[in-house]
Amino acid sequence: MLDSIVIGGGPAGLSAALVLGRAGKRAVVFDDDNPRNKVTHESHSFLTRDGIHPSELKELGKQDILKYPTVSMEMQRVNEIHREKNHFQLITEKGDLYQTKKVLLATGLKDVFPKVKGLDKFYGSSLFSCPFCDGWEMRNQALVVISDNKNAAFQMGKKLSNWSKDIIVCTNGNQVLTEEQKRSFAKNGIQVLEEEIDELIGNNGQLQKIRFISGEEILREGGLVTVGLEQASPFAESLGCVMSDNGGIKTDGLGRTSIPGIYASGDATISTPSQLIMAAGEGNKVGAMIVSDLIDESFKL
Incomplete structure (x- = not known):
């Protein structure tokens, strides 16, 4: 025994x-x-x-x-x-x-990942889930927060601003931020894009671009993603x-x-x-x- x-x-x-x-x-x-x-x-x-x-x-x-x-x-x-x-x-x-x-x-x-094409190619290399774990390595880069979670999207964007002042929050077609939260992001120079993501693009685990279903693309070097x-x-x-x-x-x-x-x-x-x-x-x-x-x-x- x-x-x-x-x-x-x-x-x-x-x-x-x-x-x-x-x-x-x-x-x-x-x-x-x-x-x-x-x-x-x-x-x-x-x-x-x-x-x-x-x-x-x-x-x-x-x-x-x-x-x-x-x-x-x-x-x-x-x-x-x-x-x-x-x-x-x-x-x-x-x-x-x-x-x-x-x-x-x-x-x-x-982990339960959001349904974003290409996410699996970058998670663990240039996209992460914890700013305290990986924020230092991403400091001063052009970053993205990908989150369709109404509780996490604002908090992740706010926390990540400690490591970079070039942040875009993408909600992947979901309305998860309140108007007050959007105004707060704007005051801190954080852009919000609510359009659905078509694909994440890059090479060898390094994120380079985010393409939206409209065809618009933005350049990003890494960031955070909300996982269930x-x-x-x-x-x-x-x-x-x-x-x-x-x-x-x-x-x-x-x-x-x-x-x-x-x-x-x-x-x-x-x-x-x-x-x-x-x-x-x-x-x-x-x-x-x-x-x-x-x-x-x-x-x-």
């Missing part, structure tokens, strides 16, 4: 596993090696690792956790999780059976975990979900911005909570 299984080998899952290992708890990390940031060339704002490739950061994390003899890592997908009386039973894609006292869902999210977010794994809902209004796995702030023995951490909770350093911090906190709960359950009073 394992003390805990961690599903997801990103920064949240690996950080939790590190805490479990240092507490001498028997744990297995499952990872299918299909991260959301697989198109990302560099990860930023992670202290001591700024600019590192995500796969290198992951490999360093694996090396850290495997120093501890009670922790192992399985590069395969978990297909099923079943609640038993006092534990959980997991079945992998290879048909392997595991039993554990606790399960941590660090399964992350998947969905759970990358169905386990939280299939187990009956309460979900928050924004689609994240709801926790008590310490990682416990509404199902005793099931924990969640990282992007899957949608409780913090999707940044590696925040996910790692959350994983550390939830790992400590799992250890604390295991101690409470075994300690004789």
Whole structure:
């Protein structure tokens, strides 16, 4: 019987596993090696690792956790999780059976992209979703914000203005900005184009032009795009975990979900911005909570 299984080998899952290992708890990390940031060339704002490739950061994390003899890592997908009386039973894609006292869902999210022709050629190279992650590399360039989201379009344009004063906001044929927001953009020198986009044009991942259905073209060097977010794994809902209004796995702030023995951490909770350093911090906190709960359950009073 394992003390805990961690599903997801990103920064949240690996950080939790590190805490479990240092507490001498028997744990297995499952990872299918299909991260959301697989198109990302560099990860930023992670202290001591700024600019590192995500796969290198992951490999360093694996090396850290495997120093501890009670922790192992399985590069395969978990297909099923079943609640038993006092534990959980997991079945992998290879048909392997595991039993554990606790399960941590660090399964992350998947992006849902707007339907813009050519977007996939530039996302992760010159179009991004987070100004704090990639704004520095785009500073002082001719940038675009592509967003059909009424909550995000204004906020993304406003934030990006910290890194460039040459910004155009494109809503791809949608009326998502209020007149007040348009006036605010105009006061700050930000142009708004509401025409539908026909295609994004460029070479080798570098955006060069945006063509609209009217045939008009504008020159842009990069920018931000609003992406929707969905759970990358169905386990939280299939187990009956309460979900928050924004689609994240709801926790008590310490990682416990509404199902005793099931924990969640990282992007899957949608409780913090999707940044590696925040996910790692959350994983550390939830790992400590799992250890604390295991101690409470075994300690004789």
